[in-house]
Amino acid sequence: MSHAPLVLLDLDGTLTDSYPGIAASARVAFTALGLPVPDATALRRFVGPPLAESFALFDVPADRVPEAIAAYRAYFRETGMWQNSVYPGVPEQLAVLHDAGVRLAVATSKPEVFAGPICERFGLAPLLDGVFGAPLDHVPSSKATVVAAALDALRPAGPVLMVGDREHDVHGARACGVDCVGVAWGYAQPGELARAGALEVVPTVDRLADRVLATLRTPGRAEISAPAGPAAAPTTGT
Structure with a gap:
C-alpha cells in the first residue's frame, strides 16, 4: 500500500x-454487416465508450452486435490499433x-x-x-x-x-x-x-x-484505502 x-x-x-484507427475499424464493421456507415463526425462517438454500447447507439440490432464486434476486432488488432498517436x-x-x-x-x-x-x-x-x-x-x-x-x-x-x-x-x-x-x-x-x-x-x-x-494538493482531497465494488455493466471496450 x-x-x-x-x-x-x-x-x-x-x-x-486514437480516432483514425477506431473510425477505420468501425467502418469495416458496418460494411461487413451491410449497414450504413456513419459519417466521420458521428464516428467520433465511438471513442471512449465500451464498444458494444457504441454499436447499440447506432441502432445495430442486439443479436448482430457480436458480429459487429468481431469484424471491428479483426481489423483493429492487425491495423487499427496502430493508427494512433x-x-x-x-x-x-x-x-x-x-x-x-x-x-x-x-x-x-x-x-x-x-x-x-x-x-x-x-x-x-x-x-x-x-x-x-x-x-x-x-x-x-x-x-x-x-x-x-x-x-x-x-x-x-x-x-x-x-x-x-x-x-x-x-x-x-x-x-x-x-x-x-x-x-x-x-x-x-x-x-x-x-x-x-x-x-x-x-x-x-x-x-x-x-x-x-x-x-x-487541495486540502481534504479524498484518500482511497480500499477499492469500491461497483456492479459491472455488460459492455466491452473499444
Missing part, C-alpha cells in the same frame, strides 16, 4: 489520438507528474490486451505503474470495474484522481469514490464533462500537470 498520490489516466482521447506534450506532462512523486496508471475501457502494447509502442509504459483495461468480449465490464481493478492492484493510501475526456470516465471514477478532472482535447461533446460532474476541464495539454498537482 502506497501513500503516494495516484492518478488514473484514460487512454483514448486523453493520452492518445500520442498527443504532443503528453509525455512531458506525465514526466512532470512522475518526477513530482505521483504514481500514474492507465485505466481504459479498451481491452487490456490492446492497451498494454499501445502504451509500450508509443513510449508511455516507462512512466506508468500499470495499465488496466477491459477484458475481451463476453466478459461483463464497465469503466467503473476497470477503475476498481486498478485500485485493487495498486492499493493507494493517498489521494487518488482520474483524468479523462468523456463522461464515462467521470461516472466510472465516481462509482469508486474517485473524483475526475476532464481534458478538453479529447472527444467529449460540448458541456459533456461539466454535466457529468468533472471537477474542472483542463483546456490544453501544457496545463495538465499543473492542474492535476493543484487538485491533488
